[in-house]
Amino acid sequence: MKNAILGAGLAILLSILPYRIMALSAEMFVVFPGATRVVTTNDHYWDVGDLGVRLNRLGFTVVYGTPLYLDGQRVYGVTSFEEHAIAIDSSLSWDARYDVLTHEAGHTHQPFWVNAEEGDCYAEGVAAVLTGTLREHARYLHGTKWTCLGVFLAEWPSIYATAATMHN
Numbered sequence: 001m002k003n004a005i006l007g008a009g010l011a012i013l014l015s016i017l018p019y020r021i022m023a024l025s026a027e028m029f030v031v032f033p034g035a036t037r038v039v040t041t042n043d044h045y046w047d048v049g050d051l052g053v054r055l056n057r058l059g060f061t062v063v064y065g066t067p068l069y070l071d072g073q074r075v076y077g078v079t080s081f082e083e084h085a086i087a088i089d090s091s092l093s094w095d096a097r098y099d100v101l102t103h104e105a106g107h108t109h110q111p112f113w114v115n116a117e118e119g120d121c122y123a124e125g126v127a128a129v130l131t132g133t134l135r136e137h138a139r140y141l142h143g144t145k146w147t148c149l150g151v152f153l154a155e156w157p158s159i160y161a162t163a164a165t166m167h168n
């Protein structure tokens with residue numbers, strides 16, 4: 001019964017969201033969780049270059065290297081606001097690099113009020129809108145799904161606007 005009420009409430013909340021963020025939100029509640037980037041295809045080779053150029057124009061340098069660490073933890077990508085620099089793990093496939101680079105691009109426009117967890121929700125929302133793939137992004141957000149649902153409800157217009165900035 002509790003699950004039914006929760007499900008109905010969730011359905012109403014999700015119906016407010018535009019399609020792609022709505023689909024991402026629904027997916028993050030049911031997907032098998034995991035933060036490992038597992039995509040091994042290379043279809044987005046050119047998109048990685050294009051987005052890198054766009055980020056350059058916005059004042060961010062993009063560098064590639066491996067392995068990358070943040071606070072002692074291995075990470076696939078990191079954005080330094082002080083240095084206006086983004087680093088991406090060069091051991092990833094091009095499609096995984098695109099997933100990470102679109103995420104870091106999202107961080108460059110995240111709202112001032114977010115904490116680290118909320119910022120990751122925002123960034124991954126931008127990545128999902130830009131890449132058009134859901135499963136990989138939903139897996140990444142599964143552990144913080146309630147936080148992310150709140151961020152999506154509050155910030156979806158900004159998430160779409162950031163995605164447009166990175167694409168048009």
Ligand SMILES: [Zn+2]
Pocket residue numbers: 103107119120123
């Ligand atoms: Zn992040």
